[in-house]
Amino acid sequence: MSRLLELRGNGRLSTEHVRLAAGALGVSERTVWRWLAAPVPGPGMVPGVRLARADRFVVTDEVRALLGLWRGNVSGVQRVLAERAARRSPPGAVPSLTTLRRAIRRDLSAGERAGLAGGERAARKHDVFLARPRGWRNEVWEADHVQAPVLVEVEGTVRRPWVTWFVDCATNTIMGVAVTAGSPSRESVLAALRAAVLREEPFGPQGGLPEKVRVDRGKDFLSKTVAAAFGALVVEVEDLPAYTPHLKGTVEGLNRAVESMFLAALPGYVRQPRPGRRPGQLKAEGLLGFEDFTVRLLGWVEWWNAVHQPAPLAGKTPLQAWAADPTPLREVSPEELWTFTLEDDGRIRVISTRGVRFRRRDYVGPWMTGQTGTGVRVRFMPHHDHRIEVFDAGTGRYLGPAEVADEASAEQIAAVRTARAARARKLKRDLSAAQRERYAAVTGPGKPERLGAVSAAEAGAELASTDRAVLSRLALPDLIPPAAAPPTWRTPPSLAVRTRLPLPTGTPDADVLSVPGTASAPDAATTADSETTGEGEPR
Numbered sequence: 088m089s090r091l092l093e094l095r096g097n098g099r100l101s102t103e104h105v106r107l108a109a110g111a112l113g114v115s116e117r118t119v120w121r122w123l124a125a126p127v128p129g130p131g132m133v134p135g136v137r138l139a140r141a142d143r144f145v146v147t148d149e150v151r152a153l154l155g156l157w158r159g160n161v162s163g164v165q166r167v168l169a170e171r172a173a174r175r176s177p178p179g180a181v182p183s184l185t186t187l188r189r190a191i192r193r194d195l196s197a198g199e200r201a202g203l204a205g206g207e208r209a210a211r212k213h214d215v216f217l218a219r220p221r222g223w224r225n226e227v228w229e230a231d232h233v234q235a236p237v238l239v240e241v242e243g244t245v246r247r248p249w250v251t252w253f254v255d256c257a258t259n260t261i262m263g264v265a266v267t268a269g270s271p272s273r274e275s276v277l278a279a280l281r282a283a284v285l286r287e288e289p290f291g292p293q294g295g296l297p298e299k300v301r302v303d304r305g306k307d308f309l310s311k312t313v314a315a316a317f318g319a320l321v322v323e324v325e326d327l328p329a330y331t332p333h334l335k336g337t338v339e340g341l342n343r344a345v346e347s348m349f350l351a352a353l354p355g356y357v358r359q360p361r362p363g364r365r366p367g368q369l370k371a372e373g374l375l376g377f378e379d380f381t382v383r384l385l386g387w388v389e390w391w392n393a394v395h396q397p398a399p400l401a402g403k404t405p406l407q408a409w410a411a412d413p414t415p416l417r418e419v420s421p422e423e424l425w426t427f428t429l430e431d432d433g434r435i436r437v438i439s440t441r442g443v444r445f446r447r448r449d450y451v452g453p454w455m456t457g458q459t460g461t462g463v464r465v466r467f468m469p470h471h472d473h474r475i476e477v478f479d480a481g482t483g484r485y486l487g488p489a490e491v492a493d494e495a496s497a498e499q500i501a502a503v504r505t506a507r508a509a510r511a512r513k514l515k516r517d518l519s520a521a522q523r524e525r526y527a528a529v530t531g532p533g534k535p536e537r538l539g540a541v542s543a544a545e546a547g548a549e550l551a552s553t554d555r556a557v558l559s560r561l562a563l564p565d566l567i568p569p570a571a572a573p574p575t576w577r578t579p580p581s582l583a584v585r586t587r588l589p590l591p592t593g594t595p596d597a598d599v600l601s602v603p604g605t606a607s608a609p610d611a612a613t614t615a616d617s618e619t620t621g622e623g624e625p626r
Contacts, residue, residue: 159204295416450489
């Protein structure tokens with residue numbers, strides 16, 4: 088079109104030129120003549136692009152904001168535009184629903200439309216991401232927690248276990264995995280890290296120390312204990328921005344693969360489609376135990392490493408690709424790894440005749456014989472209160488483990504847990520009852536009306552019980568009421584009150600100024616006048 092406009096400006100435009108341009112652009116000659124009759128465009132017009140009409144409706148910032156407010160509902164946006172145009176003086180032009188939809192499809196990309204309707208995650212599905220180069224083995228690992236969508240029986244209760252693993256980005260090898268029955272913690276990260284680094288059975292043959300580990304702002308991966316372990320092993324931790332799974336696609340792909348390739352076939356899978364309108368209630372007797380689930384998951388991990396052939400590895404299994412890489416490994420002994428992946432509270436303690444005092448408990452070990460008075464430092468695995476590791480405070484030499492001196496029996500621990508669970512259930516019921524409020528339904532504008540009638544007697548009884556409970560918490564069990572003041576004490580006149588005091592037998596009654604529990608004013612004066620004896624000596 089720019090060439091045709093140039094020819095027209097020089098007076099050399101002919102029908103043959105228009106016919107050639109129409110054939111190249113795939114339009115009719117009449118269309119090309121109509122484009123040439125339109126207003127002359129500005130410089131830099133792209134050939135083959137139709138000229139926009141000056142009166143064509145375009146998507147403005149106002150329309151984009153309304154699309155975000157209405158979550159992509161074009162009909163709602165059109166109604167708001169019509170209402171705003173009707174309030175103007177004079178009334179403005181309103182695009183029809185068809186025109187508005189055509190303009191949105193033309194002016195907004197698929198990613199922008201999805202983002203205005205569903206947010207950033209929906210828009211990300213239409214983005215194009217670059218693939219990182221594969222690199223070499225143990226160059227970069229990626230780590231993550233994932234909650235398995237499978238219900239598992241754990242000591243009589245039903246839970247969804249968590250899986251923590253490290254994956255090698257170059258070979259897709261699962262380096263180490265740890266399974267937790269409850270919520271994961273820094274202890275889960277340290278256990279998976281030890282399994283990933285060690286090459287001995289049952290963890291090998293993959294292993295060694297990585298150069299970098301990618302995490303996504305998980306508090307467990309960024310805790311002081313885990314950071315100290317990575318620092319001692321000279322491993323760089325790359326903290327990725329939150330909610331950016333595309334920046335660690337290797338482990339995110341593994342999270343999706345384990346569900347579709349393994350977890351979906353297990354009993355207790357929570358995302359299984361079920362007939363009916365409501366999801367069916369899974370029965371506890373048909374679920375896997377935690378031990379059985381762990382055995383099956385570790386078996387799948389072994390299959391993934393030794394049998395599965397991911398497409399990027401060109402017919403190799405992850406272990407074959409890992410073993411074929413000639414990159415030298417950085418290894419560490421199990422003893423050093425165990426030391427580096429323990430938490431240190433930083434205090435120096437002394438071995439006494441009762442052992443080592445740690446967190447209000449006494450820990451003892453057979454190696455402590457003859458070590459009384461030695462300064463030591465305690466290292467421990469987070470949340471493992473039954474055992475600690477003791478090191479010499481001066482030399483840092485490992486001395487040995489220590490166990491809890493007076494550990495409760497399994498029956499006592501089970502009874503305590505049962506009592507705690509019952510107390511938690513009762514507290515939950517009480518809080519639910521206290522927060523449950525009901526309001527009357529209304530068919531017109533008005534204030535909310537709270538339901539629930541309470542009689543005056545019921546209200547008085549509940550308030551009285553509340554007051555007694557508060558006063559019982561404030562009362563001191565050893566409170567002794569103050570005794571009466573001795574009769575020799577003087578009372579300030581400002582505190583004196585007129586009262587009738589009982590006088591000794593044989594003394595006529597009289598109204599005197601006094602304070603309860605103190606001597607009367609005349610008695611005080613008499614006492615003051617008789618403070619000296621007849622000989623002038625003080626009493």
